[in-house]
Amino acid sequence: MAFCIFVVYYTSSMVTASEYFVGRSFLNAKAMVIGVPKEIKSQEFRVGLTPAGVQAFLSAGHSVYVQQGAGLGSGFLDADYEKAGGHILSDASSIYAKADMIIKVKEPLPSEYTLIKPNQILFTYFHFAASQSLTDAMVKSHAICIAYETVELADRSLPLLTPMSEVAGRLAIQYGAYYLGKPQGGKGKLMGGVPGVKPAKVLILGGGVVGTQAAKMAAGLGAQVVIFDTNLARLRYLTDVLPANVQTEYSTQHAIEAHLSSADLIVGAVLLHGAKAPHLIKKEHLLAMEPGTVLVDVAVDQGGCIETCHPTTHDKPVFEVDGILHYCVANMPGAVPQTSTMALTQATLPYALQIANLGWEKACDQHEALKKGLSISQGKILKAEIA
Numbered sequence: 138m139a140f141c142i143f144v145v146y147y148t149s150s151m152v153t154a155s156e157y158f159v160g161r162s163f164l165n166a167k168a169m170v171i172g173v174p175k176e177i178k179s180q181e182f183r184v185g186l187t188p189a190g191v192q193a194f195l196s197a198g199h200s201v202y203v204q205q206g207a208g209l210g211s212g213f214l215d216a217d218y219e220k221a222g223g224h225i226l227s228d229a230s231s232i233y234a235k236a237d238m239i240i241k242v243k244e245p246l247p248s249e250y251t252l253i254k255p256n257q258i259l260f261t262y263f264h265f266a267a268s269q270s271l272t273d274a275m276v277k278s279h280a281i282c283i284a285y286e287t288v289e290l291a292d293r294s295l296p297l298l299t300p301m302s303e304v305a306g307r308l309a310i311q312y313g314a315y316y317l318g319k320p321q322g323g324k325g326k327l328m329g330g331v332p333g334v335k336p337a338k339v340l341i342l343g344g345g346v347v348g349t350q351a352a353k354m355a356a357g358l359g360a361q362v363v364i365f366d367t368n369l370a371r372l373r374y375l376t377d378v379l380p381a382n383v384q385t386e387y388s389t390q391h392a393i394e395a396h397l398s399s400a401d402l403i404v405g406a407v408l409l410h411g412a413k414a415p416h417l418i419k420k421e422h423l424l425a426m427e428p429g430t431v432l433v434d435v436a437v438d439q440g441g442c443i444e445t446c447h448p449t450t451h452d453k454p455v456f457e458v459d460g461i462l463h464y465c466v467a468n469m470p471g472a473v474p475q476t477s478t479m480a481l482t483q484a485t486l487p488y489a490l491q492i493a494n495l496g497w498e499k500a501c502d503q504h505e506a507l508k509k510g511l512s513i514s515q516g517k518i519l520k521a522e523i524a
């Protein structure tokens with residue numbers, strides 16, 4: 138029995154809790170210096186590592202340097218990091234100069250390119266396909282770039298993207314409910330109605346991570362929810378686990394169109410792996426909707442599944458087309474950095490510890506999921522889609 142459990146653990150490409158706590162002393166690898174710079178992208182308040190993460194690295198025999206103020210936007214003081222055993226350095230250049238591995242949230246920006254050292258490990262979101270200049274800079278840096286967004290498990294799920302989809306799905310309903318208010322330009326409807334008055338009707342396009350979380354939130358508020366997907370197995374699962382005020386429907390143009398005139402809030406949550414999202418709601422469909430209907434296109438980062446959407450920011454999140462309100466913020470989790478940082482780092486930490494404990498080559502050899510994240514290494518592009 139014990140042997141079976143051991144085999145299951147070690148044949149899995151997931152990083153398991155037992156491996157995560159083994160630490161480098163057992164594995165006889167070199168101690169690593171971890172660097173956590175402050176994020177400098179506009180409106181980015183998340184941080185790559187929490188004080189709890191610092192403590193985990195220390196327990197495994199490594200050391201951690203955190204840039205002054207890096208955790209403030211996520212609710213962590215420098216003193217919290219110091220209490221956990223981390224060292225605070227005043228500027229990003231000192232962090233990059235010291236670290237063997239940099240743990241971040243967003244891709245490096247041009248002002249950081251020159252700070253990166255050859256053979257330095259960068260563990261962060263990159264989204265290389267979206268930026269030729271970033272790709273060129275990382276090739277030139279001769280760093281080892283392991284991208285959160287391409288770490289992939291055997292079932293094709295993306296464990297370091299999932300937590301952000303969970304946040305965005307839940308937020309889609311919070312924002313959708315807010316913008317349905319009359320002062321915000323919405324219809325003026327309460328999601329759950331009241332006794333004797335019908336609740337709002339919410340359509341959710343796509344029943345993956347975003348769609349499921351959105352359905353749970355909308356159902357919890359008492360709305361009438363219809364969730365669409367093309368994956369029948371997924372629809373069966375959703376029918377089993379979601380409450381009775383959520384109805385599932387197979388996604389066709391015909392089925393979606395039948396609900397447009399009675400919908401109050403529509404959430405776009407479709408993803409086609411490696412492709413642009415299909416436009417399930419086209420411009421002419423807006424004419425079938427009542428004025429003040431709210432569209433939240435979470436899939437806007439993949440081109441959106443609503444034709445009239447274009448990316449917006451937290452500063453100016455909504456715009457109107459033909460009387461229909463569009464919310465299309467491309468980095469929704471940035472609005473709730475305290476939750477998002479916790480959700481992201483609890484997913485990244487086991488992988489980051491493996492890289493530190495084993496060294497990046499061994500860690501990628503032993504964990505197929507991490508190997509999929511290895512995108513650019515020592516001047517070479519390792520993924521065909523980036524090349």
Ligand SMILES: NC(=O)c1ccc[n+]([C@@H]2O[C@H](COP(=O)([O-])OP(=O)(O)OC[C@H]3O[C@@H](n4cnc5c(N)ncnc54)[C@H](O)[C@@H]3O)[C@@H](O)[C@H]2O)c1
Nearest residue numbers: 302305343344345346347366388407408436439467468469
């Ligand atoms: N805006 C943001 O801040 C933000 C944050 C997180 C995720 N996202 C984006 O949200 C989107 C959804 O992410 P996810 O994690 O839920 O993906 P997912 O893969 O878990 O789910 C996508 C679902 O879409 C379904 N689908 C495919 N074609 C469909 C169709 N024609 N009609 C209905 N459903 C269809 C799939 O079967 C799948 O269940 C992605 O584009 C992701 O990048 C955006």
